[in-house]
Amino acid sequence: MLISNLTAADLRINIDPDSLGFSDTSELLTYPLPWIGQERAEMAARFGLEMDQSDYNLFVLGEVGSGRSSLLRQAMQVAAANKAVPPDLCYLHNFDAPERPQALYLSAGQGRLLRQLMARMTKSLQTEIPQCLEGQGFKVESERIEKTYKEEESKNYAELDAFAEARKFAIQREAGHMVFTFLGKKRHALTEDEVLVLPKEHRAEIEQAEQELRAKITSYFEKTRPLERAMNDALAALRRQVVKPLLNHELQGIRDGLKQESKDYVKLSAYLEQVMQDILDHVEQFKVSDTDEESRQGALSKVLSRYRVNLVVDNDGLSGAPVIVEDNPLFRSLFGSIEYQTESDVLVTDFTRIRAGSLHKAHGGFLMLHLRDLLADEMVWEKLRRLLRSGKLQIEEPGTALTPIAAVSLEPEAVKVEVKIILIGSREQYYELQEEDPEFARRFRVKVDFAESFLSSAETRRASSIFIAHACQEMGLPHFSAAAVARLLEGSHREADDQSRQSAIFARTEALVMESAALCRARAGFLVDAADVEAALQAHILRHDYPDQRLQESIAEGDVLITVHGEKVGQLNGLSQIDLRDYRFGFPIRVTARTFAGEDGLLNIGREVEMSGPIHDKGVFILQNYLSALFAHIAPLALNASIVFEQDYYGVEGDSASCAELYVLLSSLSGLPLKQGIAVTGAVNQHGEVLPVGGINEKIEGYFRVCETAGLDGSQGVLIPHRNRRNLMLEHKVIKAVAKGLFHIYTAEHTNEGIELLTGFPIGVANGTGNYPYDSVLGHAQKTLLAYRRACQVQEHPKEGRKHLR
Structure with missing residues (x-):
C-alpha cells in the first residue's frame, strides 16, 4: 500500500447537532440518568448487590472521575429500596457481668420504643413505689412485723437487764452496743478508781460477775440478731410483695408494646426479668427518707441508670436497607467506639457510652469504602480482615492500654453483622491485592470493572446528553444547546483519542459543563452555546499550557x-x-x-x-x-x-x-x-x-x-x-x-x-x-x-x- 496523504475530513469527527434530536438539554430532564457505556460494570454491580450470600462483596475498579462512586451509590440505593429494613441495635446493662454489656437486636423502631418505655417506667416507679410503701396496708403489716420483733427483743432485753441487776450492774443500749457499770451501795455507779480500792476478794467477785454478764450479753445478741434479720427479711419480703404487682404491670406493658417477632425477643424477656429482680433487690432505695435525702437520690439514680437503653443504631423511619458511604474510615468511626470520662484520675465508662460505627449502621445494607483510605491504617485493615472472616463485630478501644492513667474498660458483646461492602480502588490496587492478600481478595468475588472509554453510538450520545441535562439541573446551571452538547461530545472523543470511542471519564465533561456555563452567565446568556464551550476549552488550555509555551519559545529562540x-x-x-x-x-x-x-x-x-x-x-x-x-x-x-x-x-x-x-x-x-x-x-x-x-x-x-x-x-x-x-x-x-x-x-x-x-x-x-x-x-x-x-x-x-x- 502506498503512503496516504490525509484530507481535512479524515482528521476529526464532527457531530451534527441536528442528529442529537433535541434543541436544548432541558428537554431531557424526564429521562433517568443512565450508566453511559458501562454495561459490563452495570451488570456486575446489579449481580453483586442482589447476591445475599457471604463473600459476594464488590470491588469497583476504574479511573478517578469515571463515575464509579456516584453510579454505585445510585445502584446501592435502588437495591436497598427492595430489601427489608434491618433491626435496631441496642446495648443494655449486663446484671451478671457489668463489664460485658449485652447487645440486643429489635425490629426497626422497636429500639426507640423500648428506650421510651424503659424511661417512662423508671420515671413512674420513682413515684409509684414510694406510694405503695406509704400505703395503709403496707404500714399495718410492717408495724405488725416490727411489733413482733420488738416484743421478742424487749423480752430478751428484760431478761438481760434482770440478769445484770442481780449482779449489781446497770446496763443500757448505745448505738447498737451494750454499756454496763457496776453499782455500789445505794446503787451508785462506781468509777474505776473506786473499784480499785475495794478489797481483793470483792474485786474478784465483781470480775466474775462481769464475765458472766458479758457471756449473757453475747447470748442476748445471738438471740436478737437473727430476730432482727428475720424482721428485715420479712419487711423486705413485704416490700417485694407490695411492689411486685406494680412491676409486673409495668414490665408487661413493655412486653405488650414490643413485637414478639423481634430476633432477640427471648433475650429481651430474660433481660426484663433481671430488671424486675434488680428493682426488687433495691426497692429500699425508692423509699422516701427524711434523713440524708441527697445521698439516697444519688444511690437511686445509680440504680436507675442500669435500666437505660443505649440505642446505638436506630433504623426507625427507613423504607429499605441502609446505604452508608464512609469517607473517613478511622478505627472508631468504622468499628464503633467507647467513650470515657475521668473520675479521680481514672478513665471510667459504662454501657451508655458505647457508640456504633459505620459497619453497625450498615447492617443489613450496603457500605462503600475506598481502598486507599483503608490501607492508610494497618489496624483498620487487620480489623476489617477479621470481620470479613468471622462476620462478627467486636467494639474495642485498642488505645486505652497506652493511656497514661488507669482505665475501666468494657467488652461489649460482639454482634453478627451482614453488610455488603463496596470497595472502590484502581486496577493496580485490585491486582496487587489479588497477589499480596488472596484471602482478603476472596471476600470480594464481584469485580465491577469501569471502562475508560466506550464505542460511540447514537444511544451513547443520547445518554451523554441526558447526563449533561441532569448536571445542569443539579448544579443550577443554564442548559446547553444541541450545538454546545455536540462540541462537548467531540471533546469526549478527543479525551479518548479516538473518532469511534468516547471517554468514560465524565468528571472532565462535568468540569467543562461548569466552566462553559460560567462563561455563558458572564455574557448574560440564557443558554450555553458551542462558542461558550470552545472558549472554556481554550481558557483551560491557557491555565495549564505554560510548560508547553516555554518549550515553543525555546525552539523559536533557537x-x-x-x-x-x-x-x-x-x-x-x-x-x-x-x-x-x-x-x-x-x-x-x-x-x-x-x-x-x-x-x-x-x-x-x-x-x-x-x-x-x-x-x-x-x-x-x-x-x-x-x-x-x-x-x-x-x-x-x-x-x-x-x-x-x-x-x-x-x-x-x-x-x-x-x-x-x-x-x-x-x-x-x-x-x-x-x-x-x-x-x-x-x-x-x-x-x-x-x-x-x-x-x-x-x-x-x-x-x-x-x-x-x-x-x-x-x-x-x-x-x-x-x-x-x-x-x-x-x-x-x-x-x-x-x-x-x-x-x-x-x-x-x-x-x-x-x-x-x-x-x-x-x-x-x-x-x-x-x-x-x-x-x-x-x-x-x-x-x-x-x-x-x-x-x-x-x-x-x-x-x-x-x-x-x-
Missing part, C-alpha cells in the same frame, strides 16, 4: 535546535509527548545518527548513559535486528553506528521513535538526505511494520505550532502510523492548514513507505542474489556497508604473521 525546512543526512524530527496529568502536550525532538566502519554494531547513546527506559531500549533492539535482516546477505555487518536524541536532558521512554531512529540510520548509511519539514512518529516491529503510538494528537499539534511559528510553506507535515488514523481528533487550526495544503499528515503501514516519502528515492527490492538496485535507498546503504567491510578487512601482520584490524 535554544532548542529544530529544523523544519530543507534536507539533512542522518537527521530527522521525531515527535514526543509530555503528560502532566492535568495537561498533555507534544513537541518535536531532533534525532540524529552517525555510522562508521567497525564491528561494535549499533550504539544507543541514551541507553549508555542510562537516560532511556526499557521500552525504548527494546524498540532500538528491534530496529537493529530489522536492519540486520535487510542486509543479511552481506552479514556480518562491519558497522559502528550511534543514535541520539539531541538536547534531551530528562530521558526518553517508549518505542514511538523507533521509526525515526530507523530512518536516520538508513539516511546515514545511504547518504541520502531526509526532508526536515516532515516529523515522524511510530513504532516498528521486526518485519518493518509501523505500529500505532499514543498521544498522536498532541504530537501533531505540538509540531504544527513549531512550523506555524517558523512559517508554513506547504512542505511541512507529519508521518504517522496508518493504524493511528482513527485516533485523530485535531484542533480546527491544524485542519484548516491541511485543507489549504500548508500542512500535511501522511500515514504509512510499513517503514518502506516512510523512507521513500522522506528521501524521494524508492526503498529498493532485493534481486535473486539478495542485492538491492543501485539507485535505491537500500542500494545506497548496501554500497556503504560493503565499503565499511573493505575498510575493516584484515591484513597479515608482517612480523607476527597474524591478522589485525586497521
Whole structure:
C-alpha cells in the first residue's frame, strides 16, 4: 500500500447537532440518568448487590472521575429500596457481668420504643413505689412485723437487764452496743478508781460477775440478731410483695408494646426479668427518707441508670436497607467506639457510652469504602480482615492500654453483622491485592470493572446528553444547546483519542459543563452555546499550557535546535509527548545518527548513559535486528553506528521513535538526505511494520505550532502510523492548514513507505542474489556497508604473521 496523504475530513469527527434530536438539554430532564457505556460494570454491580450470600462483596475498579462512586451509590440505593429494613441495635446493662454489656437486636423502631418505655417506667416507679410503701396496708403489716420483733427483743432485753441487776450492774443500749457499770451501795455507779480500792476478794467477785454478764450479753445478741434479720427479711419480703404487682404491670406493658417477632425477643424477656429482680433487690432505695435525702437520690439514680437503653443504631423511619458511604474510615468511626470520662484520675465508662460505627449502621445494607483510605491504617485493615472472616463485630478501644492513667474498660458483646461492602480502588490496587492478600481478595468475588472509554453510538450520545441535562439541573446551571452538547461530545472523543470511542471519564465533561456555563452567565446568556464551550476549552488550555509555551519559545529562540525546512543526512524530527496529568502536550525532538566502519554494531547513546527506559531500549533492539535482516546477505555487518536524541536532558521512554531512529540510520548509511519539514512518529516491529503510538494528537499539534511559528510553506507535515488514523481528533487550526495544503499528515503501514516519502528515492527490492538496485535507498546503504567491510578487512601482520584490524 502506498503512503496516504490525509484530507481535512479524515482528521476529526464532527457531530451534527441536528442528529442529537433535541434543541436544548432541558428537554431531557424526564429521562433517568443512565450508566453511559458501562454495561459490563452495570451488570456486575446489579449481580453483586442482589447476591445475599457471604463473600459476594464488590470491588469497583476504574479511573478517578469515571463515575464509579456516584453510579454505585445510585445502584446501592435502588437495591436497598427492595430489601427489608434491618433491626435496631441496642446495648443494655449486663446484671451478671457489668463489664460485658449485652447487645440486643429489635425490629426497626422497636429500639426507640423500648428506650421510651424503659424511661417512662423508671420515671413512674420513682413515684409509684414510694406510694405503695406509704400505703395503709403496707404500714399495718410492717408495724405488725416490727411489733413482733420488738416484743421478742424487749423480752430478751428484760431478761438481760434482770440478769445484770442481780449482779449489781446497770446496763443500757448505745448505738447498737451494750454499756454496763457496776453499782455500789445505794446503787451508785462506781468509777474505776473506786473499784480499785475495794478489797481483793470483792474485786474478784465483781470480775466474775462481769464475765458472766458479758457471756449473757453475747447470748442476748445471738438471740436478737437473727430476730432482727428475720424482721428485715420479712419487711423486705413485704416490700417485694407490695411492689411486685406494680412491676409486673409495668414490665408487661413493655412486653405488650414490643413485637414478639423481634430476633432477640427471648433475650429481651430474660433481660426484663433481671430488671424486675434488680428493682426488687433495691426497692429500699425508692423509699422516701427524711434523713440524708441527697445521698439516697444519688444511690437511686445509680440504680436507675442500669435500666437505660443505649440505642446505638436506630433504623426507625427507613423504607429499605441502609446505604452508608464512609469517607473517613478511622478505627472508631468504622468499628464503633467507647467513650470515657475521668473520675479521680481514672478513665471510667459504662454501657451508655458505647457508640456504633459505620459497619453497625450498615447492617443489613450496603457500605462503600475506598481502598486507599483503608490501607492508610494497618489496624483498620487487620480489623476489617477479621470481620470479613468471622462476620462478627467486636467494639474495642485498642488505645486505652497506652493511656497514661488507669482505665475501666468494657467488652461489649460482639454482634453478627451482614453488610455488603463496596470497595472502590484502581486496577493496580485490585491486582496487587489479588497477589499480596488472596484471602482478603476472596471476600470480594464481584469485580465491577469501569471502562475508560466506550464505542460511540447514537444511544451513547443520547445518554451523554441526558447526563449533561441532569448536571445542569443539579448544579443550577443554564442548559446547553444541541450545538454546545455536540462540541462537548467531540471533546469526549478527543479525551479518548479516538473518532469511534468516547471517554468514560465524565468528571472532565462535568468540569467543562461548569466552566462553559460560567462563561455563558458572564455574557448574560440564557443558554450555553458551542462558542461558550470552545472558549472554556481554550481558557483551560491557557491555565495549564505554560510548560508547553516555554518549550515553543525555546525552539523559536533557537535554544532548542529544530529544523523544519530543507534536507539533512542522518537527521530527522521525531515527535514526543509530555503528560502532566492535568495537561498533555507534544513537541518535536531532533534525532540524529552517525555510522562508521567497525564491528561494535549499533550504539544507543541514551541507553549508555542510562537516560532511556526499557521500552525504548527494546524498540532500538528491534530496529537493529530489522536492519540486520535487510542486509543479511552481506552479514556480518562491519558497522559502528550511534543514535541520539539531541538536547534531551530528562530521558526518553517508549518505542514511538523507533521509526525515526530507523530512518536516520538508513539516511546515514545511504547518504541520502531526509526532508526536515516532515516529523515522524511510530513504532516498528521486526518485519518493518509501523505500529500505532499514543498521544498522536498532541504530537501533531505540538509540531504544527513549531512550523506555524517558523512559517508554513506547504512542505511541512507529519508521518504517522496508518493504524493511528482513527485516533485523530485535531484542533480546527491544524485542519484548516491541511485543507489549504500548508500542512500535511501522511500515514504509512510499513517503514518502506516512510523512507521513500522522506528521501524521494524508492526503498529498493532485493534481486535473486539478495542485492538491492543501485539507485535505491537500500542500494545506497548496501554500497556503504560493503565499503565499511573493505575498510575493516584484515591484513597479515608482517612480523607476527597474524591478522589485525586497521
